[in-house]
Amino acid sequence: xxxxxxxxxxxxxxxxxxxxxxxxxxxxxxxxxxxxxxxxxxxxxxxxxxxxxxxxxxxxxxxxxxxxxxxxxxxxxxxxxxxxxxxxxxxxxxxxxxxxxxxxxxxxxxxxxxxxxxxxxxxxxxxxxxxxxxxxxxxxxxxxxxxxxxxxxxxxxxxxxxxxxxxxxxxxxxxxxxxxxxxxxxxxxxxxxxxxxxxxxxxxxxxxxxxxxxxxxxxxxxxxxxxxxxxxxxxxxxxxxxxxxxxxxxxxxxxxxxxxxxxxxxxxxxxxxxxxxxxxxxxxxxxxxxxxxxxxxxxxxxxxxx
Ligand code: HMG
Ligand code: MG
Numbered sequence: 001x002x003x004x005x006x007x008x009x010x011x012x013x014x015x016x017x018x019x020x021x022x023x024x025x026x027x028x029x030x031x032x033x034x035x036x037x038x039x040x041x042x043x044x045x046x047x048x049x050x051x052x053x054x055x056x057x058x059x060x061x062x063x064x065x066x067x068x069x070x071x072x073x074x075x076x077x078x079x080x081x082x083x084x085x086x087x088x089x090x091x092x093x094x095x096x097x098x099x100x101x102x103x104x105x106x107x108x109x110x111x112x113x114x115x116x117x118x119x120x121x122x123x124x125x126x127x128x129x130x131x132x133x134x135x136x137x138x139x140x141x142x143x144x145x146x147x148x149x150x151x152x153x154x155x156x157x158x159x160x161x162x163x164x165x166x167x168x169x170x171x172x173x174x175x176x177x178x179x180x181x182x183x184x185x186x187x188x189x190x191x192x193x194x195x196x197x198x199x200x201x202x203x204x205x206x207x208x209x210x211x212x213x214x215x216x217x218x219x220x221x222x223x224x225x226x227x228x229x230x231x232x233x234x235x236x237x238x239x240x241x242x243x244x245x246x247x248x249x250x251x252x253x254x255x256x257x258x259x260x261x262x263x264x265x266x267x268x269x270x271x272x273x274x275x276x277x278x279x280x281x282x283x284x285x286x287x288x289x290x291x292x293x294x295x296x297x298x299x300x301x302x303x304x305x306x
Contacts, residue, residue: 004203004228008267010046011257012177012207012233013039015282017048017082018251019239021060023286029063031285033070038278039236040077043270044254048101048233051082052092058243068095080141084115084122089129093136100133101177102126103143104168106161107150110181114145114244123167130172142173143209147193148185151246158196166200175205177233180220181242183213183249187223194227207231210252212238212291217252218260225266232257237279238291253292255279276302 016036020027032050039047049071055062064081073079073096080099083089092100104122105111111119133140146153147161165176178193185193190208197206208224208231210217221232238253258270276298283290290296 001226003226005225005264006228006230006266008230009225009261010231011044011254011268011270012046012048012080012209012231013044013236013254014048014209014233014251015039015235015237015239015254017051017061018233018242019235019237021051021058022241022243023060023239025286026060027285029067029070031282032063032067035236035278035282036071036079038281039275040074042274042278043268045076045269046078046080049079049081049097051084052088052095052097053082053084065091065095068092068097071096073098078139080139083129085125086129086132089132093132093138097138099139099141100129101141101143102129102168102173103145104164105145105150106156106164107146107153109152110146110150110244113152114242119164123164123171126168126171134172140171140173142168142171142176143179144168144176145179145181145242147178148180148189149182151182158193161193162197162200165197165206169201169205175207175231176201177207177209177231179209179233180211180217182246183211183217185210185220186216187219190220190223191227194224194229198227203228204230207233209233211240211242211249212252213249218256221252221257222260236275236290237283237295239282239286250291253290253295255290255292255295255298259294272298 234254235251238250240250
């Protein structure tokens with residue numbers, strides 16, 4: 001197999017949104033803003049800040065408007081926010097969002113549980129949103145969830161994923177992020193996924209969004225890096241979980257991804273020492289160890305030498 005591993009990888013930090021959306025204790029907006037600042041200080045160039053979803057469905061994101069209004073957006077840093085419908089899109093726009101993410105699923109049951117409509121209905125809903133985004137100079141990222149398995153339907157074929165990914169691309173999404181929402185994938189399945197989806201969406205416009213429920217995420221990332229994938233979603237301290245995906249645990253930890261890529265000589269623009277400041281802040285607030293072996297070791301070493 002041809003090794004297409006890129007020399008530079010863009011990491012999309014999803015900790016403040018995907019990472020925190022499932023936390024039982026409400027995280028104050030000041031802590032979320034501080035986390036975003038620290039992530040920007042560490043060199044993250046794309047930080048998914050929040051989501052404009054129903055507060056009845058996801059109470060943790062109820063402060064989205066306050067957060068976006070108070071966020072000091074820096075030049076050259078993108079702060080996409082999730083918007084499931086026109087209501088969320090308009091509120092996000094008014095709050096100052098310059099980039100949004102729409103999210104569809106490759107599984108009908110997951111689509112119903114997550115956004116209360118079918119895949120087809122969700123795609124129809126996105127059309128006017130993308131039109132409005134274009135009119136307002138807003139970039140739109142697209143997600144497909146359940147790309148390697150669904151909590152309700154089990155296995156999902158790569159062909160199903162490719163159909164939804166292609167439709168999102170055709171609508172005008174600049175990048176399609178493939179979500180292994182419940183983390184059931186493995187390197188072979190991840191390769192088969194990229195093989196199929198890249199027939200419809202150029203590999204440079206694909207991102208991977210792997211949850212680490214079964215500890216496979218970093219192996220899956222390596223498998224797809226070798227196929228030319230150069231955009232990786234991850235969450236600081238391995239935060240995360242999805243309220244509508246039973247058993248889904250954290251996203252792959254940003255620290256683990258940066259450590260692996262750095263070791264392989266692949267540039268990310270992220271300073272691991274500075275990233276650990278963000279790791280430590282949020283882990284201290286949540287009162288638990290980071291869900292990242294890299295962060296645990298490096299933080300222990302840091303405190304040992306003091
Ligand atoms: P619905 O109940 O069908 O919506 O929910 P509705 O249009 O019938 O409206 C019901 C109520 O919600 C109304 O308020 C609306 O105003 C309000 P009421 O009259 O009852 O007071 N409403 C809203 N409020 C705030 N923001 C909005 C909004 N829209 C309607 N945007 C809806 C449909 C899509 C809103 C709901 O299902 C929802 O919010 N779902 C989001 C669930 C979510 O955030 N899931 C997690 C993110 S996806 C994910 O994690 C996967 C991903 O990480 C990738 C991966 O890992 O695979 C992206
Ligand atoms: Mg996710």
